[in-house]
């Protein structure tokens with residue numbers, strides 16, 4: 348497709364699979380990293396999404412190398428789980444600052460060029476936890492639910508410029524983020540999933556590629572759950 352694509356947190360995990368999927372489709376793909384460097388074939392820009400200055404600098408670097416960002420996949424995210432009774436305020440605010448305010452920062456830094464181009468795609472990686480809530484994840488679920496309000500508002504604001512804003516909400520995935528879960532926790536998370544398995548990273552990436560395609564031109568403000576039906580009815 349040969350578009351300028353930026354995937355935050357695209358140096359590993361789900362973000363890397365998304366980045367490679369766009370690169371395989373012929374796009375010019377940049378990924379953010381926080382010092383690890385970029386995997387081969389991808390342009391790496393150093394960026395912590397909690398730092399507005401780093402975000403602006405990184406997006407300027409992508410623009411210099413690949414042209415203005417046409418597809419933004421806001422994927423960088425963290426967890427810091429605790430039950431509310433034990434959750435410190437800094438645990439809450441750090442997760443919101445990374446997952447939600449970080450997404451605002453990258454959207455804010457890319458929107459002007461998209462408006463000028465009169466085209467663009469913003470895709471925010473949320474979570475089934477943000478749709479349904481999950482015990483121990485009040486901070487994470489709030490940040491991921493916040494992305495839905497962010498995307499829906501941008502969908503209204505930007506529709507007239509042919510820019511869409513959508514959310515992908517994966518269920519449990521097999522990445523470092525969930526590496527600490529034990530078998531019992533995994534079993535519980537999968538118990539209510541009609542299809543009975545978690546999504547493969549490639550299946551989530553395929554959804555991002557479709558949302559960024561011309562075929563999804565009239566899909567905006569939507570939450571696409573890629574979770575085996577685990578959040579059906581929500």
Ligand code: NDP
Pocket residue numbers: 355356357358359360361362379380381382383394395396397422423424425445472473474475516517518519520521522523524525
């Ligand atoms: P990983 O922990 O494997 O990767 C997280 C990525 O986010 C890394 O690239 C990391 O960069 C980056 N990141 C974290 N904090 C920052 C920051 N402050 N600035 C820039 N980059 C940052 O997680 P996943 O691949 O599993 O998660 C990717 C997304 O998918 C997240 O938004 C997550 O919430 C979401 N998700 C994951 C699910 C799962 O089960 N794994 C389920 C549903 C949603 P670095 O290498 O520098 O740490």
